[in-house]
Amino acid sequence: MAQINPHINFNGNAEEAFHFYKSVFGGEFSKIIRFKDIAGPEFPVSEKEAQKILHIALPIGASSLMANDVPESMGRTNENEHRSKIAVHAASSEEAITLFNGLSAGGEIEMPIAEGPGGSYFAMFRDKYGIEWMIDFEPK
Secondary structure (H helix, E strand, C coil): CCCCCCEEEEEECCHHHHHHHHHCCCCCCCCEEEEECCCCCCCHHHHHHHHHEEEEEEECCCCEEEECCHHHHHHHCCCCCCCCCCEEECCHHHHHHHHHHHHCCCCCCEEEEEHHHHHHHEEEEEECCCCEEEEECCCC
């Protein structure tokens, strides 16, 4: 079966954001590549861009959340217009609440986590980095 791995663009704060996500989800980064790691005569990298993230991955379950910093030479990414949400399906109501509380800290809550019919839970929000999330739990 295919696997989906959400990928996010940042304006120079991908590493900071991913340490925040790691604090919520746990685990370890499976990959971190900085622009300096691929620098060479055919791909010069400025000192200002050298420490920025070319690729970072945080495994979460069977998938990974991935990201990069957009080099300044390519312009800024509009952090409030991602036009997509990362949907997280929690394994329990407790996990849904924990993820909501962690990821929404310092962000803007569109729909707070609440219990729905049959013990389901759902929330929508934008985290402090401008990334939009949906958290849900649906009991079996």
